[in-house]
Amino acid sequence: MQYTKFALAALTAAVLAGCGGSGGGDQTLKVKYTAQVSFGDSLSDVGSYAVGTVAALKGGKFTINGDNTAINPELTGKNWTEHLAAQFGLPAPCAAETGLEGNAAQGFSVARVKKAGCFGYAMGGSRVTNPVGPNNKLTGSALGALTVPVTTQIANHLAASGGKFSGTEVVFVMAGGNDLLFQLGSLQAAATAAGTAAGSATFASTLIPLLAAGATNPATAGAAITAAVRTASAAPGATTTTIVTAAVGAAAVQPGNSAVASAAVYGPMVTTAQTAATAAGAKAGADYAAANGPALVTAMGTAGTELVALVKDQIIAKGATHVVVNNLPDVANTPSGLSKDASTRALINAMVSAFNTQISTGLAANDKVLIVDVFAVSNDQATNPGPYGLTNVKEPACDLTAAKNPLGSSLVCNGSNLIAGDVSHYSYADDVHPSPFNNLLLARYVAKDMVTRGWL
Amino acid sequence: MNKRFNSAAQLLAAIAAMTLASAASAQSAGTFTAKVGLNKITPHVTSGDMTAPALPNTKADVESDTKPILTLAYMVTDNISAEMHLGVPYKHDLVGDGAIKGTGKLGTSEVLPPTFLMQYRFFQADTMIRPYVGAGLTYAYFQKERGSGAMTALLDPGGPPSTYRLKNKLAGSIQLGATLAFNERWFADVGIIKTYLKTRATFSTGQTQDIKLDPTAVSVGIGYKFF
Numbered sequence: 001m002q003y004t005k006f007a008l009a010a011l012t013a014a015v016l017a018g019c020g021g022s023g024g025g026d027q028t029l030k031v032k033y034t035a036q037v038s039f040g041d042s043l044s045d046v047g048s049y050a051v052g053t054v055a056a057l058k059g060g061k062f063t064i065n066g067d068n069t070a071i072n073p074e075l076t077g078k079n080w081t082e083h084l085a086a087q088f089g090l091p092a093p094c095a096a097e098t099g100l101e102g103n104a105a106q107g108f109s110v111a112r113v114k115k116a117g118c119f120g121y122a123m124g125g126s127r128v129t130n131p132v133g134p135n136n137k138l139t140g141s142a143l144g145a146l147t148v149p150v151t152t153q154i155a156n157h158l159a160a161s162g163g164k165f166s167g168t169e170v171v172f173v174m175a176g177g178n179d180l181l182f183q184l185g186s187l188q189a190a191a192t193a194a195g196t197a198a199g200s201a202t203f204a205s206t207l208i209p210l211l212a213a214g215a216t217n218p219a220t221a222g223a224a225i226t227a228a229v230r231t232a233s234a235a236p237g238a239t240t241t242t243i244v245t246a247a248v249g250a251a252a253v254q255p256g257n258s259a260v261a262s263a264a265v266y267g268p269m270v271t272t273a274q275t276a277a278t279a280a281g282a283k284a285g286a287d288y289a290a291a292n293g294p295a296l297v298t299a300m301g302t303a304g305t306e307l308v309a310l311v312k313d314q315i316i317a318k319g320a321t322h323v324v325v326n327n328l329p330d331v332a333n334t335p336s337g338l339s340k341d342a343s344t345r346a347l348i349n350a351m352v353s354a355f356n357t358q359i360s361t362g363l364a365a366n367d368k369v370l371i372v373d374v375f376a377v378s379n380d381q382a383t384n385p386g387p388y389g390l391t392n393v394k395e396p397a398c399d400l401t402a403a404k405n406p407l408g409s410s411l412v413c414n415g416s417n418l419i420a421g422d423v424s425h426y427s428y429a430d431d432v433h434p435s436p437f438n439n440l441l442l443a444r445y446v447a448k449d450m451v452t453r454g455w456l
Numbered sequence: 457m458n459k460r461f462n463s464a465a466q467l468l469a470a471i472a473a474m475t476l477a478s479a480a481s482a483q484s485a486g487t488f489t490a491k492v493g494l495n496k497i498t499p500h501v502t503s504g505d506m507t508a509p510a511l512p513n514t515k516a517d518v519e520s521d522t523k524p525i526l527t528l529a530y531m532v533t534d535n536i537s538a539e540m541h542l543g544v545p546y547k548h549d550l551v552g553d554g555a556i557k558g559t560g561k562l563g564t565s566e567v568l569p570p571t572f573l574m575q576y577r578f579f580q581a582d583t584m585i586r587p588y589v590g591a592g593l594t595y596a597y598f599q600k601e602r603g604s605g606a607m608t609a610l611l612d613p614g615g616p617p618s619t620y621r622l623k624n625k626l627a628g629s630i631q632l633g634a635t636l637a638f639n640e641r642w643f644a645d646v647g648i649i650k651t652y653l654k655t656r657a658t659f660s661t662g663q664t665q666d667i668k669l670d671p672t673a674v675s676v677g678i679g680y681k682f683f
Contacts, residue, residue, distance in 0.1 A: 022660075024617020025563060025602030029609070086614025380512065389509030440613075441509060447609040448511070452558040456609050 029088070031322065031455050033170045036085045036093055037119040039153045040174040041133075042411075042433060043326075044081045044122035048095045049145060049411060053107030059412035062124055062433040064397060064423075068415035072424035074437040075415065081120065081172060083443035087456070088170065094118035096156065101137045102144025112146065116160070119169075121153035124411065125178055128303045128310070133178040134185070143407060150175045150307065154314045165320035170455075173311060174326040174374075176355045179303040181336075181432070183296050184348065187289060194288040199281025203240070204229050204247075207273035211247055211266065216256035225250045244270055286343065293347045300351040304358025316368050322455055324446060325363060326374045327356040333382035335396050336431035372449050374442065381427060381441075388441055389425055396430045397423035409433075483635070483643075483681070484581035487531040491645055493677020495525035497546050497569070503553060504666035506659075515554030516562075516657065516667055521546040525675055527645075534581040539590065541571040541649075545599065550620075550657075552610070562607040565622055568597040569673075571649065573631050583637075590631030594651045596669075598622035603660070611661045620659045622667075627653040641681050649673040 038044045042062035050060025059065050061079055068075035085093045096118045102108030125133035125147035132138045133147035148156070150173070158164065165171065208225045215221035228250035232243045244266075252261035260266050307325075315323055331337050332348040340348070356375055363369045385393045398413035399405060405417050410430035429435045434442065450456035483489075503515035523546050529539040545566035552559035573592030579585075603619040611618040633647030650672050657665045 021599075022601035022619045022621045023603070024608065024619050025604045027605040027608060027617050029605045083614040087609050377511070384512060387505070387508050387510055387512040387514075437509075443613045444610060445511070447613045448556055448559060451560070451606045451609055452556075456606065 029456050030451075031170075033088045033090065033168060033322070034166060035119055035169040036081065036088060036090050036172065037157060037165070037169050037320075038081050038093060038122045038172040038174075039150050039157075040122035040172065040326075041126045041176075041178050042122075042124035043177065043329075044079060044120070044172060044174050045124045046079065046081060046093045046095050046120040046122070048098055048120075048123040049100055049143075050095070051098050051110040052100055054100070054143075054407075054412055056107065057406070057412040058414045058416070059407075059410075062410050063413075063429045063436050063439055064410065064418065065412075065414040071415055072422065074424040074435075074440070076436045076440070077414075078436055078439060080439045080443040080446065081122070083440055084170075084172075084446060087443075087447060093120040095123075096121045096153075096160075097123070097146065097148060099146055100144050101146060103142040106142055108143050114156070114160075119157065121148070121157060122172075122174070123148050123153070126150060126153065126175065127178045127182065128175050128307045130179070130182075132182075134182050143411075147178070151310055151314070154310055158314070158318060164318045165315065167319045167321045169320065169322070171315055171320045171323045172326070173307070173315070173323065175307060176300070176303055176328045177331065177432070180300060180328070180331055180348065180351050180355070183299055184344075184351070187292055187296055188344070190292070191285040191288040195281040195283075195285030198284030199277040200233070202280035203273045203277035204233075204243075206276040207244075207247060207269060210269040210272065211251035211260055212254070212257070214257045214260055214265075215251070215254040217254075221251060221254035221257060224254060240274075289343065289347070293350070296347065297350045297354045301354040301358055304355040305362065307355075308358055308362030311363060311369065312366075316366070321368050322370075323368055324370045324372060324450065324455075325359060326372045326446070327359050328352045329374045329378035330382055331432070333379065333393070334432045335394060335428050338394055339431070370449060370453050370455060372446050374445070377441075377445050381438075385427070390427045390438070390441075391425040392423070393427040395419075395426070396428050397426035397435050398430050400430055483531060483534070483577065483586060483637070485531050485533045486683070488682045489527075489529045489531075489643075489679050490682070491527040491529070491677040491679030493525055493527070493645065493675050494522055495541075495543060495673050495675040496520060496522040497548075497567075497671045497673045499548065499669040499671045501553075502668040502670070504668075505554070506665045507663045510663055511555040513555040514665075515552075515556070516665055517551040517553040518667070518669060519549040519551060521548050525677065527675075527677065527679070529575075529679075531577075531581075535577050537575045537577060537588075539573045539575055539592075541569070541573070543568075556610065559606060559610060561604065562610065563604055563620060564600075564602045565598055566600040567622075568599070569594050569651070569671075570597070571595075571629055571651075573629065573649075575631065577635075585634060585636050587634040588631075588647075590629075590633070590649075592629050592631070594627045594629045594649075594653070596625050596627055596651075596653050596655065598624055598655070611659060611663075615661075618660050620657045623656045623658070625653055625655050627651050635679070643679045643681070645675070645677050645679055647675050649675075 047060040066077045099112030100108045100110045125145040127133045129151045135141040135143045135145035136147045137144040212218045212221035228246045232246035332345040399419045400408045410433045498520035499518040506514040525543040531537045549561045550563040571594040573590035575588045575590035577586045577588040608618040629651040631649045636644045653669045
């Protein structure tokens, strides 16, 4: 019996001794890609503008630039396409074209260069087909972003690679955001102009009868004040103050109306007029936006349709077999979107939805396309940041004040011009672009979908 | 279904006839038995969510495995026995579930579940069919946890190979089974063991995940008695 016990103990010990630590295991991936080709905008840009002053400011990508892992391990300076290229075992992606066409004195004029062997075509400001995106020289921007549209990016790749895709590369497409931002910016500028015009008109039409009311002949006084306001408004450098001064001056010289010259008398009248003007301006601006918003939604649908056509006719029909298309993220929940009023945010959502609907219907059930629902995950992150490890989903990590960041953009944001505190797990670097940590989350999300599809 | 049941019944009848014909068996105090067989461990996983950073509702599932088993038992009295289960490591696949369902096999882990049970065997020592119940302890010893390219892609794309560790745990087990004596020396045994096992996976990227495995082990084997 003693022997039996010993045998049992020895056997148990022998079995337990067969131990081994944990390890990474077989890292072989289901599909081996020969190259990564990326089309799109700033979200995937790997350094198209990392030249001239942008490079001097230690910028170039639209996130927190540079390897700042010494500050925090999450501050890798990498965007999602860089993480995935490494996962595929490919070299670090490089920008297919670099340069800037902006203000030479500020160092924003650097010759355009096409880089052979670099397939990072995605470029900050690029739209789907329209060559003029945010910060393009034709917008009057000092930066002079090239904003080569996706349609041209694809054409450039085809030109550089014998008119076809090899079929062994992975192709990333992520675009449409600048179609939204650019058109929304134009709409807002126009709406503001409409509001300002309506406000000025209401200000004058409210103030003049009030100022004229005390005169012996209000009609005559009104005409005189109107003429004065018109002249003052047309004068160079006209402000509300100059207009009010002219109007009060004209009113006070009218017979029986000298009392109006006193600030105690005309002051409340001006306040009344300003209140009316503000209300009228806001209404006119909102009316303009409401009237013209639907056209923007339609335009985003068109951009979506155009992108679908490019993916089908210029990418898949030319031989690509693994095309990952990211839809538009939740723009209304970016710091930029959050700064807008409710109706504008509703408009943004409608624009995003119009674009994404075209992507999902146009590319559905295509065995060479993987649509990644970035909208869903970015929308969830905005309301449920905890599980993602995000500590702030509303504010930029970069200090975007002019003193710290001359462009007010993550393009020149790095470890030296962040806001105070630990920003390593912030969602956003600037008002629309994700932080390196959120870029890692995006890379993981895309990877998850690729693994599920059997593409990774 | 009915046909299959009939043939199973016929088989049982044949075994019964065969064993009736043999000499009376004994499973009495002081007997030492060794049994070899096959054991299938099927975890019944209730996965917690992976901690941040992870997609909400990221869960894990663990697949079953079947391996040979060696069981040694000692009859303390005619009815009470002590049993030790030993065997080669079981290799289980770790599979994505919940928000990452469809990602398939992400890793593997080996587990050695040496189990010690005290049993009560019904009826007389020489009864041909003796059902038994048992209760005891299982030490779940995890080893050789391995990630994969897919796990790295999900946790840290482009980073160093990701892996994980499972925490070794002592767990309670209950058992139900029966032996069928062929003759004085040889017997067949079927048994089922339910183990109440909770463990925690810790990933190399920092996340943890609580996983209730609660495996059911079903074994069939042939045993031999030493007097």
